Amino acid sequence: MNPNSNGAPQNNRRPQGRPYRGHRPLDTRVKHASTLSGSAPLPGSSSASRPGSTFSHSPRSAQQNRSVRPFRGNRPTSNATRAGQQGEVRRTDGVGGAKATGGKRRRGRTGERMRKSMTQPPLHHRMAETDPKLPVIPPLPSADAIRVIPIAGVEEIGRNMIVVETADDIVVFDAGLQFVSEESNAPGVNYILPNTKYLEDRVHKIRALVVTHGHLDHTGGIPFIMERIGNPPIYTQYLTSLMIAKRQEEFPHLPTIDMHVVKEGESFTVGKMTIKTFPVTHSIPDAMGVSVITKFGNIVITGDIKLAHVDGKPLEDEVAAWGSVGKDKNVLMVADSTNAEREGFSAPEANVHANIEEIVRNATGRLIIGTFASQFERLINVILSCERMGKKIVTEGRSIKVNIEIAQLAGLLTVQKGTIISSTEIDNYPADRVVILSTGAQGEEFAALMRIATGKHKSIRLTERDTVVFSSSVVPGNEISVQKLKDNIYRTGAKVIHYRTANAVHSTGHGNIGELIWIQQQVRPKFFMPVHGHHSMLRCHANAAVENGFPKANIVIPDNGTILDITGENTFIVQKEKAPSEDIFVDGFSVGAKQEVVIRDRQSLANDGMFVIIATVNVKTGRLRKSPDIISRGFVYLRESQQLLSEARILIKRTVEKHTENMNPLNLDYVKDELTETVSAFLMQKTNKTPMVIPVLIGI
Numbered sequence: 001m002n003p004n005s006n007g008a009p010q011n012n013r014r015p016q017g018r019p020y021r022g023h024r025p026l027d028t029r030v031k032h033a034s035t036l037s038g039s040a041p042l043p044g045s046s047s048a049s050r051p052g053s054t055f056s057h058s059p060r061s062a063q064q065n066r067s068v069r070p071f072r073g074n075r076p077t078s079n080a081t082r083a084g085q086q087g088e089v090r091r092t093d094g095v096g097g098a099k100a101t102g103g104k105r106r107r108g109r110t111g112e113r114m115r116k117s118m119t120q121p122p123l124h125h126r127m128a129e130t131d132p133k134l135p136v137i138p139p140l141p142s143a144d145a146i147r148v149i150p151i152a153g154v155e156e157i158g159r160n161m162i163v164v165e166t167a168d169d170i171v172v173f174d175a176g177l178q179f180v181s182e183e184s185n186a187p188g189v190n191y192i193l194p195n196t197k198y199l200e201d202r203v204h205k206i207r208a209l210v211v212t213h214g215h216l217d218h219t220g221g222i223p224f225i226m227e228r229i230g231n232p233p234i235y236t237q238y239l240t241s242l243m244i245a246k247r248q249e250e251f252p253h254l255p256t257i258d259m260h261v262v263k264e265g266e267s268f269t270v271g272k273m274t275i276k277t278f279p280v281t282h283s284i285p286d287a288m289g290v291s292v293i294t295k296f297g298n299i300v301i302t303g304d305i306k307l308a309h310v311d312g313k314p315l316e317d318e319v320a321a322w323g324s325v326g327k328d329k330n331v332l333m334v335a336d337s338t339n340a341e342r343e344g345f346s347a348p349e350a351n352v353h354a355n356i357e358e359i360v361r362n363a364t365g366r367l368i369i370g371t372f373a374s375q376f377e378r379l380i381n382v383i384l385s386c387e388r389m390g391k392k393i394v395t396e397g398r399s400i401k402v403n404i405e406i407a408q409l410a411g412l413l414t415v416q417k418g419t420i421i422s423s424t425e426i427d428n429y430p431a432d433r434v435v436i437l438s439t440g441a442q443g444e445e446f447a448a449l450m451r452i453a454t455g456k457h458k459s460i461r462l463t464e465r466d467t468v469v470f471s472s473s474v475v476p477g478n479e480i481s482v483q484k485l486k487d488n489i490y491r492t493g494a495k496v497i498h499y500r501t502a503n504a505v506h507s508t509g510h511g512n513i514g515e516l517i518w519i520q521q522q523v524r525p526k527f528f529m530p531v532h533g534h535h536s537m538l539r540c541h542a543n544a545a546v547e548n549g550f551p552k553a554n555i556v557i558p559d560n561g562t563i564l565d566i567t568g569e570n571t572f573i574v575q576k577e578k579a580p581s582e583d584i585f586v587d588g589f590s591v592g593a594k595q596e597v598v599i600r601d602r603q604s605l606a607n608d609g610m611f612v613i614i615a616t617v618n619v620k621t622g623r624l625r626k627s628p629d630i631i632s633r634g635f636v637y638l639r640e641s642q643q644l645l646s647e648a649r650i651l652i653k654r655t656v657e658k659h660t661e662n663m664n665p666l667n668l669d670y671v672k673d674e675l676t677e678t679v680s681a682f683l684m685q686k687t688n689k690t691p692m693v694i695p696v697l698i699g700i
C-alpha cells in the first residue's frame with residue numbers, strides 16, 4: 001500500500017488486555033518521557049502545566065488529558081477565535097490567489113505563451129475558482145434522511161474520508177492523505193488529499209472530525225484541510241491525539257486544534273448526532289470503529305480492521321466487541337476492504353511477535369530489524385523482548401524515535417533506563433547484545449537501512465555475523481528499491497530474513513476476506529458499503545458478502561464522491577450526481593485542486609525538456625539585433641547538435657522578421673505565438689521530440 005510509513009499493512013492485538021498498558025502509573029510517564037536522553041521535545045513533555053489548553057475530554061480520560069494538553073498554541077475557542085479562524089480561511093484562499101498571480105508573473109517574465117500548444121485557453125482562465133461544470137447536488141431527499149458520502153479512499157489506498165450528514169449536522173470521519181507513487185506521473189507532488197469542496201460548501205453544518213486511528217491515510221490530511229472545513233473539534237483516542245498533535249507542530253501557523261479525547265466504548269454527541277465508539281484490532285493501538293446512531297438504525301464505520309485469532313477462530317475479545325456492535329440495529333455497515341482480495345484469515349500479529357522474539361534470542365551477531373515506524377505494537381514488543389534478554393537497542397530513523405517517544409507518552413510502553421543506546425556506543429557492547437530498529441525497509445535511498453547496507457552509516461557496518469530482518473511487506477511500487485537494498489545487504493555477507501520466510505516476521509493490519517465476512521456477520525447490517533481500497537478490492541468484498549448470503553441489492557459499491565441517501569429502514573437512494581472528488585494535490589506546502597496545468601508542464605518538461613529562445617528585436621525596424629540565444633534543458637545535447645541549432649537560429653530570425661515586417665506598432669505577443677508554433681513544428685520534425693518552447697522577445 002502507498003502510505004509507506006504509516007498506513008502500512010500490519011496488525012496488532014485489540015487494545016483491551018494489552019499486556020503493556022499501565023506498567024507504570026500514568027502520571028509518572030510524562031516525567032519519564034522528558035528524561036529520555038537526546039529526545040526532541042514532545043507534546044506534553046515540557047509544558048504539562050501550560051494554561052489555556054482547549055483540550056476537553058470525557059471524565060474517564062481526565063488523567064490522560066493532563067499530559068496531552070501542551071498542544072502548540074493556547075488560543076481559546078471563543079467566538080473571537082472562531083472569527084480569527086475564518087480570517088485564516090480567507091487567507092488560505094488568498095494564498096491560492098497568490099499562486100495564480102505567480103503563474104502570471106512567470107508568464108510575464110518568459111513570454112506570454114509559454115505553453116507549446118495553442119489549443120489550450122490561457123492559463124488564468126483555466127485557473128478559475130469555480131467550475132461551471134460542477135454538478136448541482138440534490139438536497140437531502142427528506143427531513144430525516146441520512147446521507148453517507150465516501151469522499152475519497154474508495155478508488156485508491158489512502159486519503160480516507162467518509163461523511164455522514166443529516167438535515168442538521170455533518171460529521172466527517174477521517175481525513176487521510178495518499179502518497180504519490182511513480183506511476184501517478186505527477187512530478188513534484190508530495191501527496192493527494194480528499195476533495196473538501198462538498199464540505200466547504202456546507203461548512204456551517206460541520207460539527208466534528210472523528211479520527212478512527214493514527215495512520216496517515218486517516219490523519220495525514222488534517223493540517224491541510226482543517227481550515228477548509230472550518231476547524232471543527234476533533235474526536236479521537238489518546239494515542240491518535242498525540243500523533244495528530246505531533247504532526248501539527250510542523251505547521252505552527254495553524255490555529256490550535258480543539259481536541260476531544262474519547263476512550264473506546266464511549267459515546268459522544270455533536271450537534272444532534274450521537275456517535276458510539278468501539279475497539280477494533282489493527283496495527284496500531286487506540287484504533288476504533290464508530291456507530292452513528294440514526295432513527296433508521298446505526299451506521300457502523302469500521303475504520304481499518306483485522307481480527308486477533310488462533311487458526312481462524314477469533315479471540316473472545318473480538319467475539320465480545322463485535323457481538324456488542326451486532327446487538328444494535330445496524331442499518332448500514334461501511335467497512336475496510338484493503339485485503340478483501342486475500343483468502344481466509346491473515347497471519348495474527350501474535351505469531352510475528354513470537355517469531356521475532358525467537359530471532360532476537362538466537363542472534364549471534366548484531367540484529368537489524370527494518371520495519372515501518374507505524375508498527376507500534378511490533379516496536380513495543382521488540383523493545384520488551386530485548387529488555388527481557390538484556391540486549392541493547394539502537395533506534396535509527398526519526399519516525400521510529402518519535403513513535404517510541406509517543407508510545408511512552410501514551411503509557412503504552414516504559415523503556416528502562418539504558419535499554420536504548422546511541423549508535424556511537426555500539427562498539428561498547430558484544431555484537432550479540434545489540435538490536436538495531438531501523439526505518440527504510442522499503443529501500444528509501446537516504447533512510448538508515450540503506451546507509452547501513454551501503455557502508456555509509458557513521459557507526460554501523462554490517463559483517464557476516466549480522467542478521468537483517470525485513471519486518472515489513474514490500475509496498476507496491478517499491479519493488480526495485482527493496483531489491484537494491486537486499487542486494488546491498490547480501491554483498492556485505494550479512495544474513496537476511498524477509499517476510500516471505502516460513503516463520504512470519506510481518507503481518508498485515510487489514511483482515512483478509514474470511515475475517516471481513518466474519519465481522520459482517522456479527523454486525524448484521526441491513527445495507528453494506530465496502531470502502532478503503534481500489535475498486536477491485538471493494539468488488540471482491542461485495543462479491544464475498546453475496547456468496548455468504550448478503551442480498552446483492554443491499555450493497556452499494558461506491559466511487560469517490562458517491563452519495564448514498566438512506567431514506568428509511570429498508571430504503572435508500574444512490575444519487576446520480578457525485579460530490580466533487582477531483583484530486584487535491586499537496587505540492588510542497590501549497591494545496592490545490594487546479595494544478596493539472598502545473599503538472600502537465602512538469603510532465604512535458606520531464607519527457608522532452610525545454611527550448612528557450614532569447615531574441616532582441618529592434619522596435620523601429622522589426623529586425624533582430626543579433627543572432628538569437630538558445631538555452632535548452634533536457635532536450636538534446638546542444639554541443640552535438642550545432643547543425644540543428646544553426647538551422648533553428650535561421651528559422652527564428654526569418655519567422656520574427658516575416659511577422660514584424662509592416663507591423664506597426666509591434667505586437668510582440670503575437671510574434672511570440674507564431675514563433676512558438678513554428679519552432680515547435682521544426683523541432684518535432686527534426687528530432688521527434690516536443691520540448692516546451694519558450695520565446696523571450698525583447699524590444700529595444
Ligand SMILES: [Zn+2]
Pocket residue numbers: 006007008213215282304509
Ligand atoms: Zn490504518
Ligand SMILES: [Zn+2]
Pocket residue numbers: 007160215217218304532
Ligand atoms: Zn487505512
